[in-house]
Amino acid sequence: MTAVSNAAQLQxxxxxxxxxLCFALTVASRSVVGAYKPVLDxxxxxxxxxxxxxxxxxxxxxxxxxxxxxxxQAPATISPLLRRLEEAGFVTRQRVDGNxxxxxxxxxxxxxxxxxxxxxxxxxxxxxxxxxxxxVGELHSSMMALIAxxxxxxxxxGSA
Amino acid sequence: MTAVSNAAQLQxxxxxxxxxLCFALTVASRSVVGAYKPVLDxxxxxxxxxxxxxxxxxxxxxxxxxxxxxxxQAPATISPLLRRLEEAGFVTRQRVDGNxxxxxxxxxxxxxxxxxxxxxxxxxxxxxxxxxxxxVGELHSSMMALIAxxxxxxxxxGSA
DNA sequence: CGCTAACAATTAGTGCACTAACTATTGGAG
DNA sequence: CTCCAATAGTTAGTGCACTAATTGTTAGCG
Numbered sequence: 525m526t527a528v529s530n531a532a533q534l535q536x537x538x539x540x541x542x543x544x545l546c547f548a549l550t551v552a553s554r555s556v557v558g559a560y561k562p563v564l565d566x567x568x569x570x571x572x573x574x575x576x577x578x579x580x581x582x583x584x585x586x587x588x589x590x591x592x593x594x595x596x597q598a599p600a601t602i603s604p605l606l607r608r609l610e611e612a613g614f615v616t617r618q619r620v621d622g623n624x625x626x627x628x629x630x631x632x633x634x635x636x637x638x639x640x641x642x643x644x645x646x647x648x649x650x651x652x653x654x655x656x657x658x659x660v661g662e663l664h665s666s667m668m669a670l671i672a673x674x675x676x677x678x679x680x681x682g683s684a
Numbered sequence: 685m686t687a688v689s690n691a692a693q694l695q696x697x698x699x700x701x702x703x704x705l706c707f708a709l710t711v712a713s714r715s716v717v718g719a720y721k722p723v724l725d726x727x728x729x730x731x732x733x734x735x736x737x738x739x740x741x742x743x744x745x746x747x748x749x750x751x752x753x754x755x756x757q758a759p760a761t762i763s764p765l766l767r768r769l770e771e772a773g774f775v776t777r778q779r780v781d782g783n784x785x786x787x788x789x790x791x792x793x794x795x796x797x798x799x800x801x802x803x804x805x806x807x808x809x810x811x812x813x814x815x816x817x818x819x820v821g822e823l824h825s826s827m828m829a830l831i832a833x834x835x836x837x838x839x840x841x842g843s844a
Numbered sequence: 845c846g847c848t849a850a851c852a853a854t855t856a857g858t859g860c861a862c863t864a865a866c867t868a869t870t871g872g873a874g
Numbered sequence: 875c876t877c878c879a880a881t882a883g884t885t886a887g888t889g890c891a892c893t894a895a896t897t898g899t900t901a902g903c904g
Contacts, residue, residue, distance in 0.1 A: 555756075579701055
């Protein structure tokens, strides 16, 4: 066997910016989030805040830890975000009774009502992006597979 | 005809976090960038800085404006990033002669040499993610299509 | 019971990303 | 030639995302 690893034969042009998946991925992420902005502005939410609200509309109250797990983000990221959502009047923050460590995050009436406006967002976004429900589904599957790939341990690196 | 728009029939569960493309996309982006971190740490670069270096390895010197266009980012994002790359000793910043407005961003010897180490990065990352070159290519195409979708003007919204 | 290790949340500090405001330069129209 | 609109870059301010350090609480082990 040569010293060449299983998947990665070195190729010319491997460093070309335009063919980096990581580049296309970050641009796509920023572009899509940017496309949400005018729509979410009407609700008074940023995109990360919108994701937190989706979380709470499914189940509330829930703890900060629970939300941070659901969004795959560090508690330190969620903490100030919840503070701003409280200031905006959409969520409540109080300690769980029986466990002074945990923070119970709930919805205010305004937060609950906001869901009615949010119901139109997914459809609006599909239209704005010109994507069919099927295309969205396929892209979603691709992203889930990619997330799974980062979560696994492909530890072959240099074991030959 | 009813008031329902062409693409977006409202469906139950459209607001479920787990089926939002925008959520999967942002998680995938953060996960992949995160997977680069240990590799890029060895080069002394963050991921956005790595993208700037890819840019410069293809062509240098070039202006800040040119780089910001290539990376699809605001000049205000690139400006401090270049300052840090200069402090790290990888790039030079000087005014273009004949045009005092433009900033010519070039490579230092250290910046040029860094490319040799960077050559291994794409292969290393493919191995770490357990992706074949074909899979990377397919995902890349999907992302480019999505970027194109955000760039177009799907202005049908409510015209019926 | 008392101590300690694990856990929940917050804070501090760095870097990105974006908008808006500002400075300086350039170049073209009158 | 002069003025003025467009351009290039920087700075200020907000919000996200991450790591590390800190505070307080809980729970379990001896």
